Structures are given as structure tokens and as C-alpha cells.
Amino acid sequence: MSELGQRARAASRLMARADTGRKNAALDAMARVLDASRDALAEANRKDLDAGRANGLDAAMLDRLELTPARIDTMIEGLRQVAALPDPIGGITDMNYRPSGIQIGKMRVPLGVIGIIYESRPNVTVEAASLCLKSGNATILRGGSEAIHSNHAIAACIAQGLAEAGLPETAVQVVETTDREAVGALITMPEYVDVIVPRGGKGLIERISRDARVPVIKHLDGICHVYIDDQADKTKALNIAINAKTHRYGTCNTMETLLVHSAIAQEVLPELADHYGQLGVELRGCAATREVLPQALEASEEDWATEYLAPILAIKLVTDMAEAIEHINRWGSHHTDAIVTENYTRARAFLREVDSSSVMVNASTRFADGFEYGLGAEIGISTDKIHARGPVGLEGLTSQKYVVLGDGQVRQ
Template identity: 55%
Template sequence: MREEILLMGRRARESARQMANVNSDVKRQVLERMAVALERESRAIASANEKDIQAALEKGLSKPKVDRLRLTPKVVDEMMTGLREVALLPDPVGEITRMWTRPNGLRVGRMRIPLGVIGIIYESRPNVTVDAAALCIKAGNAVFLRGGSEAFHSNHCLAKILQTALRETELPETVVQLVETTDRDAVLDMLKLEEHIDVMIPRGGEDLIRFVTEHAHMPVLKHYKGVCHLYVDASANLEMAEEIALNGKVQRPSACNALETLLVHQEIAPAFLPRMAESFRKAGVELRGCPRTREILPDAIPATEDDWYAEYLDLILAVRVVDSMDEAIRHIAAYGSDHTEAIITENFARGHRFLQEVQSSLVLVNASTRFNDGQQLGLGAEIGISTSRLHAYGPMGIEELTTTKFIALGNGQVRS
């Protein structure tokens, strides 16, 4: 297997060199063809996905994990929409981001170029196969994929469809390569290909991300987990707060941007918590509260210290009553994961202060944490959400899959 992985790495490097010089029209055409191909092969996708779902159920995987595997017609439509949206986005490659002139007349600037070969190791979600390919191609990169064993059939089917579209536009199918084995040694072999893979992006649980970070010989863009907070301020519109909290927790609890901890100002807690709790109970959400929360909601399960660090990815929510916004911000700094935080407030100054002082990858005022998503933020699809600040922070779209090189334009200057 090691030799096969090495060969794939060499092919990826050669494909990346070609992709760096492919013009924007060709990249747009291949992404549009990929969208058409997904629609054309929807039955094959559904059949492959059903094999993975059945295997997951037989293995007793949890409901959130099975949910992340499903390629429903809606998810397939979203993949096609993502491809088309990325196709229409401006091509970043070759963009001059800045120019300045030195005293000797030398004009210096920075130009966007592809990163090269992007390695992605991911669990569960087979839609990552398509999202990653779309963004990498648009940014002029080659992509080297290794999905989880639980999504093997779905990933294989999707990769073959994408490769067909590449061939139809006379691009090398090795622009998108999927490691077609469930052998974990293949992951270790990938992580040693620093000569052929420029950056590694792990997507999955905390254990996977720590494993990749520990063993990778190349830079890793990562986020370990999403402990996302919503702070309901004393000046909050309670109806808005209830709706946003419910959306953040219930709309898709298995997502990394789902709400995990609710912080409520003491002044409005007696009015807000009972109505909120009723809505959550109807939605099947288990509440775990601090002592002050349980004085208002005695049915809440006592929260432990571990609950404030928890990424449940399930219908469970930790709730804490705080004395002030200062205490809310301190709580987020102590227990957060730099992913997503939101405030509900009618006070402009407090909202602005929250934006300034909370340093997570996305900070929102009066909106759900579920918006920390590349497509929702207007990036098209995303390749992941980085909570490490080098070289990207937050959802990674096309620009985050490029870097800049220096260029200089002279008219005979020499250095003295």
C-alpha cells in the first residue's frame, strides 16, 4: 500500500502543477459538469450510500454518526448547488492583492497562487468529497482524499463521478484522488508525504484530528471541537433569543457549529429560562444546568465541570446563569474552543464589545451559531473550519486554499 500511496502523491503533485495554470473558464466548466454528473448519477449515489447506512446500523453507530453519513436528496441538491456557486465565484488565482513602489522605482506586489496539493482525511460526511474537490479545483489545487471506512461506498461513488467530469473537460482525473482502502496504515503513509502534500486538513472527531496533528510531516489546519456558546444578554429580545437558541441546538445537533452551552444573564433568567425550557423539552433536548439554573428549572440535570467543556453533538444543552457579560466572556475564554460564539442583545455597545473581545473564528450578534459555515457566509462550499490561526481562521473557502507570492516589476534596477 505504501508504494501505491507514494504513486498517488506523485500524480497529485504533477496534477497540481497543471492545475496552477488552468484558466478560469475551464475550471468553471468542470465544476458545472460535476454538478450535472451528480444529478445524472443520483440513483447510484443513493444505492452506494444505502450500503454505508446499513453497515453503520449493523455496527450500532450512534444516531448522530448515522445522520452525518446520510446523503439525502436534499444533501445531494446542496452538493450540486455548492458546485455551481463555487463555479461562479471569482477566481482568486493570479489576483494582485497589493502593489507598492520602492524609492528606486521597483514595483513590488503580492499575487495569489494555489497551495498545491491539499490532503484531506475525514470521517463520516461523504459530502466532504464533493465540497473539497470543488474548492480545491477552483483554487487551482489538486486534492488527495482519504475518507472514513463508514462512508467507503459513498466516497468511492462520488470520487468516480467527479473524475469522469474531469476527463470530459480534458483535465487529469488525478486532480481528485481518493485512497480506496480502509487500512489505517494508509493514513500514516499519507502523513509522511511532505514532498507531495503541501498541507493536511483533518475533518472529524477530536481523536482523529489529534492523531493527524501528531503524525503529520506537513502543516496541519485543524479544529479539535466546536464548543459553541450563546449568551443571552440582559437587554435581549426574549422571543428572538428563544428562536435562535432552539435553532442553534435543534436544527442539526450533530454539526460542529451546533449550540452546546447557553449563558443567560441573571436579570432575565427568571423570565427566559422557563419559556426556553418548554421549547427545548418539546424538541427532546436534555438540559444540564448550574445550581442557579436549577433553582429556576428544578428538572434540569445538575451540570458538572465536564459539561462546560463538552461538545455533545446531540440533543443535550448545558445552561449557566451569569452575573454579567464580563462573566459570560470569561466563561467562553475558559471553556470555549475558538469555534463560534453569539450574543443576543438590543444594546449596540454590548454587541460591539462582544465582537471585539470574543476571539473565536466567528462571532455573531443576534444570529444562530449554525451560520458558521462556508456556504452560509457566502464562500460557496467550505473545506473545513479552522480554529488554528495560521494560515486560516474560520470557514475555509477558495481564498484560504491559496497563498501569496511576492512579485517585483523593474526597469533595470540592480542592488548596490
């Protein structure tokens, strides 16, 4: 692993000064090579699928593992989209003269070497590689053992694309071995790896965060809330509460707990419960909720702390916005939380006081996403406060350094 790290570090120096045209040429070449390698990709993917079936992977795992022609199309399209994004590297902001006569600004620079640790889905290999490449970084990719053949087939396409554009093939390296020790080594080499982005289940991310000696941009759980204020517009409240829960159940920006002001509970909850009932969503409520919705199951404290990722919704009545904010800051995961209200002062206070990576007024939590925010693409949604917070696009894979232009000035 340390040889791999050394090669990545060396490649990162070349990538940092690669110009935009060359990086885009590599992305375009990768797209072409992937398109021309559909047979090889299908063949490699078949090996993984066969092994997965033999090893008793469940249907959901096998589905994530599969590289259908449509998914290959999506990978190719993704590469072209990343090529079309503006290059963040080298941009200088806040360039100002100081009284000493020097000029100071901040130049955006790559982080260096980014380690990505992920599970099953082989298309992550292309997504992660393309974002790291465009942001001028070298990458070490460590996918799941169940996708090893697919990942190597994709890596071969990436390497060819890099070579065609005159960039070092070592700018994107896929770890050959799938033993667990490789992960342990990757996250404890600060001399070769600048940051780790884990993509996977909570267990994986917690383990990496615990053991890492390299900074981790992590995305833990998404326990998202919608708070329906007593001054909410009823139609907006119903639309948002339904969309935030039922648009997709398995995503991190899905609402898991609905908070409702007790003064509006009778007006909105029965109608909402009808909609949820038709969609098969199980409701679990606090005692006050169950007075309005007798059909709801009893919610415990554990429900406030659970990311269901399933058609289950916890509901709690609150007596004012302050109680809602306190509940969110205490039980939430600082991911995405929304208020529905027409009250200007409450909207303003909610935006300021809720301590989450995305805070929304009158919009569905489902909007918390790199594409919807205009970042172009995302490598994940960070619930950290340090460095990148919220959807992490190209900029989250960069840092800034100060640049100083003088004319011979010395310190007095």
C-alpha cells in the same frame, strides 16, 4: 503512497496554471457525468450498504453512507455552484509603488496538494474535490473504508470530467487502499502534500494533528455560547437562545452552553425553560440557575467543556459580561459565540475580547457557516488561528505570494 504523492505534485503544477474556463468546464463535465452515471453510483453504493449492514454499522452510519437520488442531485447542484463562484487564483491585491520604484503586490495562489481525510459520507468526495479544483489545487482523497465502492464510482466520474476538460486526471486521486497506514503516510509527506484537511470526529482529528508533519486545517469541537446580557432585548434573547440550541442539535455551531446575566435570569429563564421543555431539551444548570429553574439537573465542570451534539443544554448565571467572556475564553472551543444586548459599549467589547473564530452580536450562532457568510461553500470550519479561521471556503485553500514589478532596479 509516495507515487501517488509524486503524481499529485506534478498535477498541482498544471492545476496552478489552469485557467478559470478550463476549471469550470471540468466542474460542469463532472456534473454531467455524475448525472449520466446514476445507475453505476447506485450499484456501487449498494455494495457499501450491504457490506455495512453485514458489518453491523448502526442506522446513523448507514444513513450517512447512503447515496439517495436526492443526494446525487445535491452533489450535481454543488458542482454547478462551485463553477459559478469567482476564481480566487491569480487575483492581485495591494499593488503599490515603493520609494525604490518597484511595485509590490500580493497574488493569490493555490496551496498545491491538499489531502482530505474523511469518514462515511461519500458526497464529501465531490464537495472536497470541487473546492480544491476550483482553487487550483491537486487533491488526494482518503475516505472511510465503509464507503470505498461509492467513492471509487464517484472518483471515476470526477476523472472523466477532468479528462473531458483537458485537465490531468491525477489532479484528484482517491487512495485505493483503506488500510490505516495510508493515512500515516499521507500526513507525513511534506514533500508531496502541502496541507491536510481532516473531516470527521474529534478522535480522528486529534490523532491526525498529533502525528502530522504537514500543516493541518482542523475543525475540532464546537462548544458555542450565547450570553444574554441584562441589557438584552427579551424577544431577541428568547428567539436566539431557542434557535441556537434547537434549530439542529448535531451541528458544530449549535449552542451548548447558555450564559445569562443574573439580573435578567428571572425574566428570561422560566419562559426559555418552557420552550426547551416542549422540545425535549434536557437542562443542566449551575447552583444559581437551579434556584431559578429547580427542574434543571446539576451541571458540573465537565458540562462546560462538553459538546453535546444532542438536546442537552448547560446553563450558567454570571454577574457581569466580564465573567461571561472569561467563561467563554476558558471553556469554549473558540468556534462561535454570541452576545444578546442592546448596550453599544458591551457589544463592542464582546466583539473584541472573545477569542473565537466567529463572534456575534444579536444573531444566532447557527449562522456560522460558509453559505450564510457568502463564501459560497465550505470545506469545514477551522478553529485554528493560523492560516484559515472560521468557515473555510475557496480562499482558505489558497495562499498569497508577493509579486514585484521592476524596471531594472537594484538594491542600494
